Amino acid sequence: MNYKVGIIGLGRIGSLFEEDPKIKKKPCTHAGSYKELGIEITAACDIRKDRLEKFSKTFGVKNLYEDYKDMLEKEDLDIVSICTHAPDHRDICVKAAESGVKAIFCEKPMACSLKEADEMIEVCKKNKVILAVDHTRRWDTCFEKITEVIKEGKIGKILYMNAYSSVGLLNGTIHLFDLLRSYAGNAKWVDAKIIKDESTDPGGYGLIGFENDVRAYVNAIWKDYIYFGADVMGTHGFLKGTGMIRSGRSFEFSISKESENESNIKELYPIDTEVPEWKSPISEAIKNISNAIDKGEKIKCTGEDGRAALEIALAFHESNNTGKRVSLPLQNRELRVIPRETSFTKSGLLEDRK
């Protein structure tokens, strides 16, 4: 994997999570994963000098930039990781795609509006650039297994899902929207309410209608802890998926069998599901991108997937604003919401923000 890589945004997901002693499963950042895979990071960019200096010391990168346009002009890069917050994603993606890179690995949420997401997909198509969006669970061996079990029909036909996550809709909950899509396919409509808070990206609750009449009830309400998951009810079984996060990934499949407690009825009984060995999802994503460049492998979370998850989040706002159930694709491509930087402050801003 002999690529020239540039990383834009050297914060938590760019590199700093590697320094968190409580995160046991590593690498867990773009920089850490490139390093693990032996891919040289040719250049790095951040608007903060202190971040550039720190990054240079940790990862030995010498070509440092405060302006991504300079970096893209001067360096002949193959892959660009976009690890800034979403308001900059569209502009960076357009410049990167036009600079001749082969692939862009963009953090979620891919953009703040569907217009921006449309432009990102379009510019990548036009310049034959691979676009991957980091909905990390798509490359997580555990979630791949759960999705496989659902797809092979172990719990029968999906009837409905009960899902919950942290705020905001475009920050934490967007991962949940992507997860629900990976279980049930494309969303067709949204009927929801927003619970306004101090941030630009609040939570909400409501119904999502998917293909084949599958419905998901979603609750994304502010709390001072993380809680993320989805229970899936099928015609022959049930997935209980609570706390599906870094610490736990706890889930259990149960399937219907003749009851041991009463004649002529069936009840649910848990089954063992072998969980494959953990592999760094970001490293797996980079391997997927590399195989897409070299062998045309399919990207597991494309620009279209990133846009579809964003569309559900924005549809919550559109439904709240219009007081109606909204059909997808969303007609309002201009609706723009600035995502929270974190789910855990009331303001939505990271505490280290300068």
Ligand SMILES: NC(=O)c1ccc[n+]([C@@H]2O[C@H](COP(=O)([O-])OP(=O)(O)OC[C@H]3O[C@@H](n4cnc5c(N)ncnc54)[C@H](O)[C@@H]3O)[C@@H](O)[C@H]2O)c1
């Ligand atoms: N996939 C995941 O699980 C996951 C986890 C955390 C964060 N994220 C996403 O990653 C993105 C970044 O989040 P973070 O928590 O790492 O934020 P952060 O604030 O820790 O890091 C962002 C960095 O980008 C830099 N930056 C801002 N504007 C820039 C610009 N124009 N050019 C170059 N650098 C610029 C900032 O100085 C900062 O160092 C967000 O979109 C967030 O939602 C994803």
